[in-house]
Amino acid sequence: MRFNFYPTCPCSDKVWGLIAHRDPCMLTILQQDSVGGLQIQTNGQWLGVATVPFSLVVNVGDMLKAMSNGRFQSMLHRVVTNSSKQRLSMAYFCNTTSDAMIGVAPALITKDRPAEYRPFGYAEYSCMPFHPSDLTSIHEYRPHRLDSYKIMPTDSVSE
Structure with missing residues (x-):
């Protein structure tokens, strides 16, 4: 769990409260003011x-994106500051254990929708370089670290 406090910021058009990122966990439950x-x-x-x-x-x-075979999407999100009001939020991160193997749920793999991701260890994933914003500039994306586990059309996965 993490409590976040964002003070008022007179330069709110130039300062991020939290830069753009995707959450690496299963789910994040957020209570905001x-x-x-x-x-x-x-x-x-x-x-x-x-x-x-x-x-x-x-x-x-x-x-969850990987386990759902892409049916659920981890959204790129950020927090902007406010020039006249402070902001409070509380985030609860639902994680797996560090020794867990992550893979597409077998029931979600079909002939028409093969696995999008190869199985991987959560510890391996969490040690990968993380680009918090996934951005090289305002509009240009770096490859997201989850993309390292995508199965290419020439790859094969046994079911």
Whole structure:
């Protein structure tokens, strides 16, 4: 669990509260205050996540993306600062054990939808270089570390 405090920032258009990233865990459950600031990227655009009183935001992480064969997506997200209000949030990260093997659930592998990821160890994944923003510039992406485990069309996986 992590508590986050973002103070007011007079240069909120130039300072990130938390740079763009994808969560490496299974799920992140987030409780945020009414100030907002969480944004997700979709279709190349950053969209603010609405704050709803007494609600939780659930982010899918990379491990669930891999295990669901890409059916669930780990979204690129960030937190922006606010020039007039401080922000508080609490994040609970649902992780696997460090010795766990991650792989696509067998029931989600079909002839029409083969496995997208090869099995890998969580410890191996967590030791890979991490580019927090997955960005080399504002608009250009670095390869995401989960992509290292993608199966290429010429690869084969035994079911």
